[in-house]
Amino acid sequence: MSSDCDGVRAVTPSMEGRRDARCEEDAEGEEAGERAAEKVLGRRDSTTVEYEEEETEDDDAGLSCSSSESSSESSSSSESSSSSEGYGFGRESSEMLALMERLAAQRLGVSSSELREATIEPVLDSFDLKGVAEYIKSGRAKNVIVMTGAGISVSAGIPDFRSESGLYSRLGEYDLPYPQAIFELSYFREKPEPFYKLSSDLFPGKYAPTPTHHFVKLLHDRGVLRRCFTQNIDSLECATGLPVDKVVAAHGNFDAAHCLNGHEADMDVVEKACRVGKPMRCAKCGEYVKPDIVFFGENLPERFYDCAQEDFQHCDLLIVIGTSLVVHPFAGLIERPQEHVPRLLINLERAGEAPNSEITRLYRLAGLGRGTGFNFDEETNYRDALHLGKCDEAVFELCELLGWKSDLEALIANCSIKRNL
């Protein structure tokens, strides 16, 4: 028994030569296989912001509204009405299993009974912070991608949207007919006041970055951060001194603003308007000006797709922090790292899980180029670490394991932006 080229354990000794040859064929076969798989799996590659489930999550505020009406694409209620079925798999499990089995058996040149014996080399020593710390210390993490959600800004005091005291529970105060109206263009066109009122609270400068934001900066200082993809619109990543080009603000931010006809607005004027919460109009055409926050149904910035395309090819460790992964297409990024790349989720609760751990195992055996949702199943997990808890405490623990704790503390202590609520 020996390993083949990508960590899949040999099933029978006689197959080794055949498998080597197959590894070379992978590029072609992989592409065709992945196309077939995606057809069955109903993978979402939506271009506009949409939401997968109707539950509210207290650790995932940001632009996270959850009305099925706001799902721009088909709402596909039969496919994605529950999170257990929604994560990248949209069809019957038996159909997926059969397809995955066929692809995996074809690739390895084995029977289905032999396939059941096949094992996958774990890429982490343990599926927790310690395992990830060891992986980083070994020098294998040189292109870390961090994905962040509203959970990382909660301790900064950023008002969240969906918790009991969040924006969506204060509709009267904002005078909204329904929560998501605040991020709807049609509503904004008629009544921009609620969004401007929100902007007066959220405009950068009022809040200081959290230890988790500084942890991202620390990864950069250590030379291992490829990119931080964030759902947050608070720009706190860059408030740590992290260069702007290291961050992809998937749902936009307050760095620029345009009128509804697309004219760019003077940010000095926009900032003044936002700070006092008074809607402003375009100097050229008189239409309302909107900071470049992505509203429902709007396309994400092109940079999101450009960076996702390029960065994930190089990703050797994915760290997901403080998001329940219900907003697409952002949530689908966790499927982009190559299938041998370890992934870590730090969150108050489990998120982004594939509905069927056997499918994720077969996916790997089939050598499909991109991964699936997380698989934390003890039996079949080979790469997904999970840490349930508060983001800041988790990054301190991780830094302690890495021997970086004093560096993190220094970044926090030396930050020029102090909390000022």
Ligand SMILES: [Zn+2]
């Ligand atoms: Zn204009």
